[in-house]
Amino acid sequence: VLSISRKPWRGLTFGTHLEVPRDIPLPLAVERPLPAAAEATAVTGATVASAARSGAAGSATVSRTVVLSKGALFDWDRRVTVAAEHLLARFPDGEPALIRRLSEAIPAGAFVYLGNSLPIREWNQFASTDDRGLAIGESRGANGIDGQVSTFLGWASPDRENWAVLGDLTALYDLPALWALRHLENVRVRIVVVNNGGGRIFQRLFRDDRFQNRHAIGFEAWASLWGAEYHAGLPPGAVGPAAIIELRPDDDQTEAFWAQLAAETRG
Numbered sequence: 107v108l109s110i111s112r113k114p115w116r117g118l119t120f121g122t123h124l125e126v127p128r129d130i131p132l133p134l135a136v137e138r139p140l141p142a143a144a145e146a147t148a149v150t151g152a153t154v155a156s157a158a159r160s161g162a163a164g165s166a167t168v169s170r171t172v173v174l175s176k177g178a179l180f181d182w183d184r185r186v187t188v189a190a191e192h193l194l195a196r197f198p199d200g201e202p203a204l205i206r207r208l209s210e211a212i213p214a215g216a217f218v219y220l221g222n223s224l225p226i227r228e229w230n231q232f233a234s235t236d237d238r239g240l241a242i243g244e245s246r247g248a249n250g251i252d253g254q255v256s257t258f259l260g261w262a263s264p265d266r267e268n269w270a271v272l273g274d275l276t277a278l279y280d281l282p283a284l285w286a287l288r289h290l291e292n293v294r295v296r297i298v299v300v301n302n303g304g305g306r307i308f309q310r311l312f313r314d315d316r317f318q319n320r321h322a323i324g325f326e327a328w329a330s331l332w333g334a335e336y337h338a339g340l341p342p343g344a345v346g347p348a349a350i351i352e353l354r355p356d357d358d359q360t361e362a363f364w365a366q367l368a369a370e371t372r373g
């Protein structure tokens with residue numbers, strides 16, 4: 107992820123943020139097709155003033171600041187990709203590996219709705235890149251976590267399986283949404299709740315734990331309230347028309363993954 111702004115910005119959980127001072131033109135050259143890293147030259151002399159590396163306790167933000175050079179961007183990107191690949195195998199129960207496995211388990215041709223905000227970021231970074239004809243949808247807007255279940259159900263259609271990947275707080279923000287299930291005919295919906303016990307994106311952005319709204323709520327009762335099937339973990343076999351699938355990543359492994367990725371790609 108490359109973000110560019112005129113002002114300091116600390117919201118990046120992964121990638122590179124470029125802060126371009128007002129007196130330096132925006133580096134629009136990077137919008138053209140990019141050459142191979144070997145041919146890369148600096149597109150601007152703008153040195154970047156702000157780093158998005160967070161000092162949050164026990165965690166690390168894998169983002170950094172660079173002098174804008176295509177070669178530097180690609181080299182770092184490659185290093186992160188290679189490091190992430192071996193860490194996915196080393197921490198198989200952490201959230202990134204769980205997202206990878208989920209992306210491999212969703213049947214070819216399905217519609218996949220990605221919720222704000224970690225699910226879409228983590229899918230972007232860790233989902234399998236095999237082309238299995240998945241149709242991806244999302245409602246990014248201003249990153250709102252409200253109405254995500256409703257948006258998904260409104261988008262779901264009978265001609266394919268419909269999957270949503272949502273955070274736990276995102277699901278809690280839209281508890282009445284499953285009312286709409288009774289109005290869906292011949293529509294197969296699978297709502298995956300990645301339950302990491304709070305708004306964990308904030309663990310990587312802020313020092314104060316209160317931002318996370320930690321909780322110990324499970325989602326089985328949500329499924330039974332609305333007559334949906336419930337699965338703890340990815341179901342191995344056939345699933346009925348409406349299912350809630352709750353995935354619980356291992357906290358320690360998730361933290362270790364991010365800390366290790368930051369350590370291995372620093373510099």
Ligand SMILES: Cc1ncc(C[n+]2csc(CCOP(=O)(O)OP(=O)(O)O)c2C)c(N)n1
Nearest residue numbers: 224249250251273274275276304305306307
């Ligand atoms: C309507 C709305 N309220 C609050 C926020 C601020 N916010 C952004 S992410 C987030 C936490 C999301 O938690 P969860 O769905 O569990 O995802 P996680 O970060 O754990 O993956 C919150 C409260 C928002 N984006 N939209």
Ligand SMILES: [Mg+2]
Nearest residue numbers: 273274304306
């Ligand atoms: Mg969460």
